[in-house]
Amino acid sequence: MTPFRGSFQALLYDLDGTLADSFHPIRESFNAMLRHFGLSRQLSPEESLQLVGGGLEESVAQLLPSQEVARGTAIFRTHYESIYLETTHPMPYADEILSEIKNLGLPQGVVTNKLGSSARALIRHFKWESLLSLCIGEHDGYALKPSPEMLLAAAERMNVPPSRILFVGDSPFDLEAGRRAGCPVVLLSTGTHTAAELAALRPDSVEESLSGVLTWIRGSGRDR
Numbered sequence: 001m002t003p004f005r006g007s008f009q010a011l012l013y014d015l016d017g018t019l020a021d022s023f024h025p026i027r028e029s030f031n032a033m034l035r036h037f038g039l040s041r042q043l044s045p046e047e048s049l050q051l052v053g054g055g056l057e058e059s060v061a062q063l064l065p066s067q068e069v070a071r072g073t074a075i076f077r078t079h080y081e082s083i084y085l086e087t088t089h090p091m092p093y094a095d096e097i098l099s100e101i102k103n104l105g106l107p108q109g110v111v112t113n114k115l116g117s118s119a120r121a122l123i124r125h126f127k128w129e130s131l132l133s134l135c136i137g138e139h140d141g142y143a144l145k146p147s148p149e150m151l152l153a154a155a156e157r158m159n160v161p162p163s164r165i166l167f168v169g170d171s172p173f174d175l176e177a178g179r180r181a182g183c184p185v186v187l188l189s190t191g192t193h194t195a196a197e198l199a200a201l202r203p204d205s206v207e208e209s210l211s212g213v214l215t216w217i218r219g220s221g222r223d224r
Contacts, residue, residue, distance in 0.1 A: 007164075008106070008164060008165065008166045008184075008217065009106065009107075009160045009161075009164040009165065010106055010107045010108065010109075010155075010158050010160040010164065010165045010166075011101055011106060011107075011108045011109075011165065011166045011167075011168065012108070012109050012110070012111050012151060012154055012165055012166070012167045012168070012183070013108070013109070013110050013111075013167075013168045013169070014110070014111065014112055014145075014167075014168065014169035014170060014171070014174050014191075015110050015112035015114055015119050015122070015135075015137075016052060016112065016114055016191070017052065017091075017170040017171070017188070017190060017191020017192055018091065018168055018169055018170045018174075018188055018190070018191060018210075019090065019091055019094045019098075019110065019210075020088050020089070020090060020091060020094070020122060020126075021088065021089045021090070021091050021190075022084065022088040022114075022122075023045065023048065023049065023052070024087050024088075025080055025083050025084040025087040025088055026048060026052060026080070027043055027045060027048035028079070028083060028087070029076045029077075029079040029080040029083070029084075030043050030048055030051065030059075030063065030076065031043055032075070032076075032079040033060070033063070033064075033072050033075045033076045033079065034063065036072075036075050037064065037068065037072070049191075049192050050192070051063075052171075052191070052192050053113070053145075053171040053172070053173045053174075053191075053192050054113060054144065054145075054173060055113055055138065055144045056073055056076065056077070056113075056115075056138070057069055057070075057073050060072045060073045060076060077115070080118075081118065084118065084122070085121065085122065085125050088122060088125075090126055091190055091209075091210060092209055092210065092211070093209055093210035093211040093214075094126075094210055096210070096211070096214075097210045097211070097213060097214055098128060098131040098132070099131065100214065101131075102130075102131045107133045107158045107160065108131060108132050108133060109132055109133055109134035109135060109136070109154050109157075109158065110123065110132055110134070110135040110136070110137075111135075111136050111137075111145070111150040111151055111154055111167075111177075112135070112136070112137045112138075113137065113138055113144045113145055113173070114137050114138060115137055115138045115139060116135065116136060116137030116138055116139055116140040117137075117139070118137070119135050119137040120135045120137075123135055133157075133158065134154055134157055134158070136150045136153060136154055137150075145173045145174060145176070145177035146172075146173045146174075146176035146177045146180070147177060147180070148177050148178075148180035148181035148182075150177070151165070151167060151177055151178065151181035151183060152181050155181070155183075161182075162181045162182040162183045163182050163183070163184075165183045165184075166183065166184050166185075166186065166217070167181070167183040167184070167185050167186075168185075168186050168187075168188065168210075168213055169185065169186075169187055169188070169191075170187060170188045170189070170190060170191025170192055170193065170198075171187075171191060171192045171193060172193070172201060174187065175187060175198075175201050175203050178203075184204045185203045185204055186203060186204055186205045186206070186207060186213050186216060187201070187203045187205075187206050187207075188206075188207055188208070188209065188210070188212075188213070189206060189207070189208055190208070190209060190210075195208065
């Protein structure tokens with residue numbers, strides 16, 4: 001493996017759609033929420049993907065009247081918490097990239113719009129605690145992406161300049177947050193958007209898998 005310590009000194013990752021395939025429990029929880037309100041509509045996988053990326057309340061607001069958003073959000077969370085550990089799985093190559101970067105001695109962390117406590121529970125469930133030095137999410141005291149606040153807080157905790165932190169995500173929210181923080185950004189087409197849609201946003205690279213991220217780092221990324 002080609003070393004890249006002189007280029008990137010740390011990596012940050014989004015969680016849902018990047019390190020974790022969590023779309024099944026997310027869709028099931030949206031649909032359970034809709035059933036609770038007596039609505040016959042049930043989201044398809046494609047429709048649920050369009051709701052992912054921002055904050056949960058923003059997503060719920062697209063499905064329910066404004067006066068029901070708070071209650072709908074609570075119902076979603078209750079259902080989600082009851083199923084997500086058993087129905088969320090690591091993305092292909094997630095274990096491999098986390099282990100390889102750890103072996104290089106580079107710090108890694110997660111910055112996610114998912115509820116921080118849920119994200120950390122998922123990391124424990126996947127036995128990734130020793131691979132990831134931090135996890136920042138919703139309700140941890142920072143504005144959600146596309147704000148750069150979580151990335152800047154992670155950079156400060158890692159004691160690494162944002163320009164030397166590679167941020168790996170899967171959505172326009174991730175790209176905007178990374179750009180505003182001053183991080184190079186690689187986007188994956190494993191989440192909410194197609195490769196063509198992501199390429200049109202002009203990130204540093206678009207990859208089809210986490211394996212592709214490693215290949216990119218070893219190649220063009222090491223010369224940054």
